[in-house]
Structures are given as structure tokens and as C-alpha cells.
Amino acid sequence: MFLGHYAVALGAKRVAPETSLGTLVLAAQLADLVWPILVLAGVERVRVEPGITAFSPLDFEHYPLTHSAALVLVWAALLAGIYLARTGYRAGAIACGVAVASHWVLDLVVHRPDLPIWPGGPKVGLGVWRSVPATLAVELLLFAAGVAIYLSSTRARDRAGTIGIGSLLAFLLIVYAASALGPPPPSSQAIGGAGLALWLLVPWAAWADRHRAPRGAARGPSAALQP
Numbered sequence: 001m002f003l004g005h006y007a008v009a010l011g012a013k014r015v016a017p018e019t020s021l022g023t024l025v026l027a028a029q030l031a032d033l034v035w036p037i038l039v040l041a042g043v044e045r046v047r048v049e050p051g052i053t054a055f056s057p058l059d060f061e062h063y064p065l066t067h068s069a070a071l072v073l074v075w076a077a078l079l080a081g082i083y084l085a086r087t088g089y090r091a092g093a094i095a096c097g098v099a100v101a102s103h104w105v106l107d108l109v110v111h112r113p114d115l116p117i118w119p120g121g122p123k124v125g126l127g128v129w130r131s132v133p134a135t136l137a138v139e140l141l142l143f144a145a146g147v148a149i150y151l152s153s154t155r156a157r158d159r160a161g162t163i164g165i166g167s168l169l170a171f172l173l174i175v176y177a178a179s180a181l182g183p184p185p186p187s188s189q190a191i192g193g194a195g196l197a198l199w200l201l202v203p204w205a206a207w208a209d210r211h212r213a214p215r216g217a218a219r220g221p222s223a224a225l226q227p
Contacts, residue, residue: 001106003139003176005029007146008102009205012095014153017214019092021150022206023083027099029198030075031107035066036195039188046191050184053112053129057184058191060111064119069104071119076100106142110135132180139176154212164208168201 009024016024026033038044044063052059065071080097084090108115111125128134147169156162185191 001103001110001139002179003143003172004106005032005103006172007142007144008099008106010146010150012099013209013214014149016089016092016095017153018089019083019095020206021209022202022204023092023096024099025205026202027079027096028103029201030079030100031066031072031103032195033198033202034075035063036192036198038063038065039192039195046188048184048187048191053127054132055110055129055135055180060114064116067104067107068116068119068121070117070121072101072104109138136180143172153215154209155215157211157213161208161211164204164211168204168208171204172201 005028006025009021009028012019012024012028013021035044039046044065045061046063047059047061048057049059050057060067066075076097079100080093083096084093087093104115108124109126110128112127112129113123113125115125116123128138150165156165185194
């Protein structure tokens with residue numbers, strides 16, 4: 001799952017309008033942001049095996065710290081607690097926690113049975129990746145819904161508010177298309193290196209979101225910045 005995680009971040013602006021989209025992207029993608037670091041460090045393992053599923057050539061051999069249900073819930077509680085302590089914004093803390101937890105749920109839909117329930121525990125996965133059309137339908141529909149909710153919940157403060165979010169959404173679609181249509185990655189190290197680049201989307205999303213405001217908020221540059 002890729003676009004679906006960003007869909008959660010975009011849609012969460014409806015329930016936590018004062019939370020930065022950058023923070024929500026960090027939450028929704030936290031598992032996949034930490035994962036490449038652990039892959040490069042040799043703590044978690046992934047192998048390239050073309051044909052293992054129709055859509056993804058990745059064999060996720062060992063990733064209990066970032067992708068087991070139990071540890072994802074721990075990550076969710078930690079991020080929600082840190083956010084609440086820093087901002088006092090309860091709706092934002094709940095949105096962050098739910099966004100972190102949603103990562104495992106969405107991965108459950110597409111992965112083959114390789115997601116551990118707890119470290120060393122049974123592994124599950126519904127396997128939508130076995131079908132390319134089904135995978136594309138799930139991801140694109142989720143993404144379209146997330147974009148629609150975000151755009152209907154916010155408005156641009158200035159031109160950067162339009163260009164910023166438009167370029168971010170276009171970039172996500174381009175990356176997804178390249179991943180879906182391109183050749184398999186050459187190695188697990190290449191996967192880890194490419195995964196680190198996802199961190200750049202957090203400040204990009206935060207910048208774009210600073211130039212937007214919740215619909216109905218006062219216009220003008222004096223509007224408060226989001227935490």
C-alpha cells in the first residue's frame with residue numbers, strides 16, 4: 001500500500017483541521033519511514049523476488065518492529081502522546097494515533113500473509129497484491145477519496161496553497177505509477193535508500209498545508225499556523 005496511506009493523512013484533515021498535513025503524513029507513513037532505516041541497518045529484512053505477487057516483487061522476510069500489529073499500536077500510542085503533550089490538541093492526537101494504526105490495517109488488505117500480529121507471532125494478509133486490477137482499484141479509490149476530503153475541507157490562502165498541494169499530489173501519483181510499471185528494484189539496499197526519500201514528503205506536505213486554511217476560517221495572513 002502506498003497511495004492509501006497518504007489518503008488517510010489527507011482525509012484526517014477533516015477531523016483535525018488544526019493539525020499540519022506534514023504531521024498527518026508522518027503518522028500515516030511512520031511504519032514505512034522507520035522501516036528503510038532498519039533495513040539498511042540490517043535489523044529488518046526484505047528480499048526482491050519478482051513474481052511473488054502480481055503487483056509487488058518484494059518478499060518482506062522480517063519486519064516485526066515496524067509492521068507487527070502489536071508494535072504499530074505502540075508506535076501509535078507514542079506518537080499520539082507526544083503530539084498531545086506538545087500541542088494539547090486532543091483531536092489532532094487522536095487523528096495521529098489512528099493514522100499510525102491505519103497503516104497496518106491497510107497493509108493487511110494488500111499484503112500476502114507476511115504481516116506479523118506480534119513479533120514472532122502468526123502472520124496475516126488478505127493478498128490483494130495478487131491482482132493488479134484489484135490493487136489499482138483499491139489504491140486509486142482510496143487516494144481519490146482522501147484528496148476529495150482534503151480539498152473540500154481546506155482552501156488555498158495564496159497561490160502557493162494551490163501549487164504546493166497540486167504538485168505533491170501529482171508527485172505521489174508519478175511515484176506510484178513508476179513503482180507499478182517500472183522494473184523491480186535491484187536490491188534490498190536500493191529499496192532502503194529509496195525509502196529514505198519518503199522523509200522529504202513530510203516537510204513538503206507541511207509547507208503546502210501552511211498555505212491552506214480550513215474552509216470557513218478567517219482569510220488573510222494573520223490566520224494561525226497549524227501545529
